[in-house]
Amino acid sequence: MGEATIRDVARRAEVSVASVSRALNGLDNVRAETRDRVIKAAAELGYVPHAGARSLSLARAHAIGVVLPDLHGEFFSECVRGMDKEASRRGYLLLLSNMHDDGDQAAVALRAMRGRVDGLLVMAPHIAPATLESALPPALPSVMINSHAELPGRPALRFDNRSGAEAMVAHLHANGYRHIVHIAGPQGNVDARERADGYRAACKRLGLTPHIIAGDFNEEAGEAAAQEILAGAIPVDAVFAANDSMAIGCLHILRTSGKRVPEDIAVAGFDDVPLARYLALSTVRVNIAEMGARAVARLIDMIEGKDQVRASETQTPELVMRATTAPRTASPGGAAYA
Amino acid sequence: MGEATIRDVARRAEVSVASVSRALNGLDNVRAETRDRVIKAAAELGYVPHAGARSLSLARAHAIGVVLPDLHGEFFSECVRGMDKEASRRGYLLLLSNMHDDGDQAAVALRAMRGRVDGLLVMAPHIAPATLESALPPALPSVMINSHAELPGRPALRFDNRSGAEAMVAHLHANGYRHIVHIAGPQGNVDARERADGYRAACKRLGLTPHIIAGDFNEEAGEAAAQEILAGAIPVDAVFAANDSMAIGCLHILRTSGKRVPEDIAVAGFDDVPLARYLALSTVRVNIAEMGARAVARLIDMIEGKDQVRASETQTPELVMRATTAPRTASPGGAAYA
DNA sequence: CTGAAAGCGCTTACAG
């Protein structure tokens, strides 16, 4: 019972384990006849090398740890897909660990990675830099994605949330909207904060009065914000949510309450999830799959000693204009589906 | 340089590595004073045990390998989310590997798992049973999700696609539709085949003439099918796509071509992705997150010797009736958003 | 309660 080991192969091929190792790893200091015997024996036994033992001896796991927060649907899958694509292309496996919303769990998740991976990809928009820094194994190459401040020696890849938000406000302004309300993301989340900052900055520059409703990135928060807006205490002709989920929740409630979008109120989001296209929701596109792949590429370069610089990178998001923010002078008519 | 090892801790605490191991693993045959010294030394050194070495010595990795095909957005994330939740609850990590559409890659992916994981979760609706059987390490506990035939000793968890499809056809029939076209999934995919089988069986039972258009589970296939339907060669009053993506593509083209849904043509899908709710698309709901969690639970039970029976399980999908399949007598009016 | 030693399954100088 149990899988065959290198010793079983050695015995069957009547050579030493050293020769088996050399033959199977394609080293050239093996006689052709020996190599053939080894390969034959391995095939007969269905031998597959034990990756755990191999990585202990090589001090290389050919795996990278991925620590992600609780991400909404498409965002998560796109991110992992991008990572997996690049990782498998370069012969690495992904060890996944969800990290929920507190720092202790993050530390546990990171510790569990020790001795299994050659590097770490961390997305922690909600963890304070100091907490993160102390939880990260100092010697392990790591790339931070969309996280708080810069950590020394660890490249940070991020979206330029601020300029994305500014672009959206400018777009709304250009299309004739003057009372733009922002539905913010969760407290302490760095993406949320930067998007709100961009909103505020653009309002200031354009002479608009900012008004922020608190939210948490979930659809329900967008629905609640819509109710608040429908109550009518403040003037609103456009809503800019800090992500698409909230924008969609808001849109849904506004429409089912009889409001026309964008004729009565324009709605915009952030992220460009696939749903956005179908709802004709204007938004700011971030390419998370590409960022995931890029993060893996950078990390593997670091692991393999090809990246001494460790520079951070910023991806500029792209404004996506759709029907929910059409110019105020647009002809009336439903835009629910375009 | 390099992380601290158990020997560093032993040296600093002035005990043997055996005592360090015992103290840190909470065994009771350690004097309290010794334990304290060890814990103190470990903390001072920032010692984290090397999981790779630990699992080699214990012959237990506390990790499970997940091999998935290329899944569409929500389906993938929901599946992994369900798995991760249960895995982390029970102290296991997930080692992820995407398997693209061919058997060779599957074998490579599975081999790479050897010696890193205690068991395997395999979703391979597109791989032939014989190929799969030969690629699976015989001694490794495995649970099959939505895959072809039963493999001995490996529980299969699956959706009852057939009855789900039958229920949808019956629903369409009950609502007055008589010319129901099916857009099928890819050749060789077991889900696709079962859904088509259910469609055919229901048509036969209800005295309807089946008509199947080939597809591949992608949105574009739904769009192409819509074009074919719009060409008008065959009578169609309802379209039942083998998954939501194709249904959505079809819906999109029908509507932008001026067809009213469901007044002119009803549309139904399969899966119940989040988008479906927003488009008021009728569909058949499969709870993939729950199935993922369940698969992990079953696998860990097997690993821990708590499951001798290894019974397969079937999850019955649920019919979700929305506006795109409203009764033929329904009052006219847009149903794009409900 | 504690330590020296063997062993988990590999790789790789080292010597021949």
Add this chain to the structure above:
DNA sequence: CTGAAAGCGCTTACAG
């Protein structure tokens, strides 16, 4: 070109 041996970082009988 090949093999015996040490070592990767742990755990655990075994003896004391």
